[in-house]
Structures are given as C-alpha cells and as structure tokens.
Amino acid sequence: MTVTIKDIARLADVSYSTVSKALNDSPLVKPETKKRIIELAAQLGYQPNLAAKSLVSRRSMTVGVILPSLERVALSALVGRINDKLAERSYDVLLSTLPPASAVRLFHRLQMDGIVVFEDIAPEAKHNEPVPSDIPVLSIGVSQVNGAKYAMVDAKRKEAIKDAVHYLTRLGHRRIAYVGDHRDSDDKQQEKVAGFLEGAFECGLSSASALVLDSGGNTWKHGFDAGRRLLLNELPTAVITGTFDLTAGLLRAVQDGGLHVPDDLSLVSYDNVPQLAELDVPVTAVGPPVDLYAEHIADTLLAIMSSDEAARRTVLLESRIEERDSCRKI
Amino acid sequence: MTVTIKDIARLADVSYSTVSKALNDSPLVKPETKKRIIELAAQLGYQPNLAAKSLVSRRSMTVGVILPSLERVALSALVGRINDKLAERSYDVLLSTLPPASAVRLFHRLQMDGIVVFEDIAPEAKHNEPVPSDIPVLSIGVSQVNGAKYAMVDAKRKEAIKDAVHYLTRLGHRRIAYVGDHRDSDDKQQEKVAGFLEGAFECGLSSASALVLDSGGNTWKHGFDAGRRLLLNELPTAVITGTFDLTAGLLRAVQDGGLHVPDDLSLVSYDNVPQLAELDVPVTAVGPPVDLYAEHIADTLLAIMSSDEAARRTVLLESRIEERDSCRKI
C-alpha cells in the first residue's frame, strides 16, 4: 500500500489538510510542525500521487514526446536537452514510440499538459482521426498537411545548407557535393537539397560542379557507403552532409580512402550538435545549435500551454555556423 | 475544456453514473441508451481521464520502461515487442531516459503499475536512495548488487556464446574469434567473454586459436573497426560477435576487405533478432529470440504486478540457435 498524506496525518497526529500545506511549504502552518511533517514524509518515502494532484489542479505538469526511435544521434541529443529545459520549469517528460495517433490518444488520457511530435507525418494522417483540439501540440518540422494546424518549431534547413555553400565558396571551393537522404517522402531532406542547389546557383557554380549524392538513409552506414561512392569518381574539394550520422560515416570512409580532412577534402555537416567536435576531425556545423533548438521547443511549448487561446505559432530557427577544423582555404 | 462523463450526461439527459456504465459496456443499462451514449461520446471525442480512473481503481494500467537510449537496434526492437505484448493485456507503456533514480521517482508519482529497467546499473546505485518497495520493478540483466532485490529476466549469455563455439566447432572450425565490448564495468559483456573462453576450452581449442577482440563499444562503428583490425592479422575461420550492431559493422568491414561470408569467414551473432536476416548475408544468431524475450518480460512483469506478495523471481532465458547463411562447414 502506497503511503498517502492521510497516513502521514495519522502518524503526525494532525489533519491531512495540514500535511498538505506543510508539504507545500505553506506559511499557514507553524514552522515547527512543518518540519516534523516533512521529516516524517521523507522517512516514509512519501511520493505525492500525481493522479490526485492533476485531478484537482487540472494539470499534470507532464509533457509527452512522440518519436520514431532514438536511433539518430542528433535527435537523441535534442530530446535529452528538451528534457533538461522542461525539468527546469518543473515539468516531467515522458516518451512514447507508438504511432502518433495512438500516442496522442494515450497522452490525452494521461492528461498531459502538452505534446511534442517528432514524427515525419502529422498525427492524424494515418487514420484521419483528428487530434483533440484542447491539448497543445507542438510539432517539430512536420510538413503542415492541412494548413498551420499545430504550433511548430522548425529549422531553416534550406538557409542552413545555403550558408554552408556560401561559406565553402568564400573559402575558394568551386566543386562541392551534398550528401543526404533523398527520399521523396521526407520534405525535411528535400529542403536541404533545395538549399544546396539554390546556394550553388547563387554562388555561380555550374551544375556539373554541384553534385547531389543520395545516401538513401540517414545512418552512419549510409554515410559510409556514400563516402565510398564519392571516392570512385572525381573528387569534389568539399562535401556537405545532411545529418550527424551521415557525417560520421562519410568521414570514416574518406579517411579510409587515404584522404585527409581538411587537407584533401573539406567537410561541413548539418545538425549543429557538440558531438561533431568529438569526431576524429572536429567538423564544422550548420543548423540551429541544439541548445537553442531545445530551448525554443521548450519555450514554445510552454507558451502554447499557458495561453489557452492557443498561440498557434510557427517558429523558424536561424542556422548558425559553428566553425571547427574540417574546412580549409584553397 | 476537456469533455468529461458529466458533459456527456448533461447532453444525453441521463445521470453521469449511467454514462460511466454505458461506456464500460455494463449490462445494467438499456442497450438503446447505451448505444446513444457511446455514439455521443465518440462524437465529442471523449477520452477517459486516466488520473481519475487510476485514483479510484488504484491502478493506472500503465507501465514505465527506463532505458539509457534506443541507439542499439536489438534494444529498440525488444522495447517495441514489449510494448505490443503489454498492449495485448491492455497496458500502456511509457518510456523515460532519465537516470534510473529520477525515472523511478517519476513513475512512482505517476502511479505506474510496474517498471522495467534496462539500465546497466541498479536504480539505487547512484544516490543510494532505495526504490520504494511497493512498486514492482523488473530489471533486465542488471548485476544484482545487493542480493536478488528485484525480479529479473535475463539471458543465458554465457550459454549462448558457448553454444556458438560448439556449433562452429562441430562445423569444423578450429580457429575462432570473439568480438565484443570488453569494459570491466559491464557484467553482461563479461559474461559473453567468459562463455567464449569456456566454450573454447570445452572444445579443446588452444588459447592461441581462441582470440578475444575488444571492440571497445557496441555500435556499428565499433564493429567495423574491429573487423578492420581482424583483417590485419592472421584470420580466424569464424567469428562470434557480441551484439547485432557489432555484427553489422564487422560484416561490412570484412566484405570490404574482399572476404566472402561464409566462404572465407563464418559468422555467428549474439542478439537473436530478425534484423540479422536482413543484412547482406543473413547471419546465424544465438541468444533468446527477441519475441520470447519480450514475452517473458511482459509475463514476468504481469506476474509480479498481480501478486502483491511480490514473487521476486529470476527468469533465465535459454539461448536458441537460429541458423542462417553465414556459416559453412570446413
């Protein structure tokens, strides 16, 4: 049997409402009594029943995060940071890898105060069952199927990759490749490709000297394979990679091929995460810094949660270049 | 404002207790009324408030899973299966990647009916704060620091690897390598090494022909690197790998090195997951099949949850060989 405030009340010989006040550090109870009760509670290993709490307060101080998996390093890192940021505001974070529709239903039943969706598809896309409008949903980079329905935080991916092209061009590179996942289904990846092509155009690169390589996926393995293929043909002087994992894999492949980064090949990676500094060669990154990303997600979520007149807003995060040792002037 | 049974009651012009019964398909309400209420509820997008429900029923029908990350394929797969199995028994699963102590506290506050811990360290190891004894905890393969404190499901890793050695020996292999993570901190990995050595001894292999390679980690990358190193020295005729990810990486490395599996090298992998069949070469596996694993975890959890006189039991799962195309007779 779990210990409740009533148990504590009985043992401390006070009423249970006094216990409640004492544990919430209310000024209405005598410091002495308060101390006695708090100590007793700690000793009994009392944990407040969140169900009861949320029932009366109408909020659970809990948010749910829906994600496909934690296999991508950058996503894993981001979720960790979001957890931290929300914990600072005393919210707890729970994860689910269920299909979005089921996860949302579950979170709704659990009275979560907010939901963050990392899926590529909008929650109602599958079964066409609309998400209840009374629970704030923040979707991260989902293609807005039916108008701006949810609040959204997203990265300016196109700008980010474009920035990378400009950056490399300024360093003198005239032959650049973009390596990324190229499946039609995923708009986010498409956006990066578009950024690359626009950037190349703006910098006056010929289409022959702006190579797009389809990695067919976003894992280390895909990056490695792409790096391999890169080595088979005439090399570019610089490569831009679409995700952290791709970068790590590709770096390994080209190093294995006997190339030195940045002497033989410059490298810029999307996914502005600190892990890029820990690779064999610290790699220059573009994209919103993960800390900033997490902070904006947390802030936006808190914003739409507090204003019941849901401020369905879209935040587009600016990219920032994080220069490291993977690029050189030529 | 969320819709409650009282809202439905008002609209249907019945008492809220009737609504409750109708929604729970009680025989005490007229079929006609029942139907009307159920339709109305669906139309309003009603979702039962789990907080209220668990408050009165003293159980949340929810279990929490604590894990370090979902980066390992086999773990990811296992969690997915557990989710399915528990869903069949109408339990919901929530995940947390918080440090075990915090996650347990959170789950306790949320009144979860049970907890599954996938961490390498016991929950109380960090801050020495004991887990409340009133919430059933099932730990997966944790080294039992202070006696058999929690229920536990674990794999007979030692036997599994030993089986692999015997299997390969029967096929005629006399020079076998084991590739795995070798950090002292992780007992699970140590167990596999021990299995390898014992197996080698039993099969009469000389210590020179039973190689142990430390991969230094359990990811694709570590496997790849280990494969690379393998190629540098005199090759064994067969390799046993400690995890799915190691196998995938190592397979790639040796294929890159111009070897053919199984003609030039036989391969057996720990982690009995179906994903092994989808690699370039379908790889023979040892270890408890993931389905069986998930089922036992679900069953054991349900068992210790139902018997309040907690049946703190330990289940050790037998390994099974899943033969595929990665081994040949010599």
Place this chain on the structure above:
DNA sequence: GACTAAAATAACAACGTTGTTATTCATGAG
C-alpha cells in the same frame, strides 16, 4: 387498476490531493 418483481436509472461514497472556509487555541487589552 392496484401490487409486485424486475429493469433501468439516479444518487452517493470513495480514491488522494488542493484551496477555501470553519473551528479551536493562545495571547494580550480592557
């Protein structure tokens, strides 16, 4: 058409909290 049994529905208590309102208990002023 009054009476009973059964069926249907309504009313109520409880779960563990919090916030509000009511009560008790000192303390000090007159």
Place this chain on the structure above:
DNA sequence: CTCATGAATAACAACGTTGTTATTTTAGTC
C-alpha cells in the same frame, strides 16, 4: 476575567471516475 484578535489547525468541497446502494420506471399478474 472576559473578549477581541490573530495564529494554528481542522473540516469540507471539489476534481472525474467506478462500484454500491437507493429510487424510479416498466411490465406483468390477478
């Protein structure tokens, strides 16, 4: 010594459910 004042504590209602108990409605009997 009585009374007002304020501090400390107790009692109570409410949150959204479920299960139990009480009440109403319906149908069947004579």
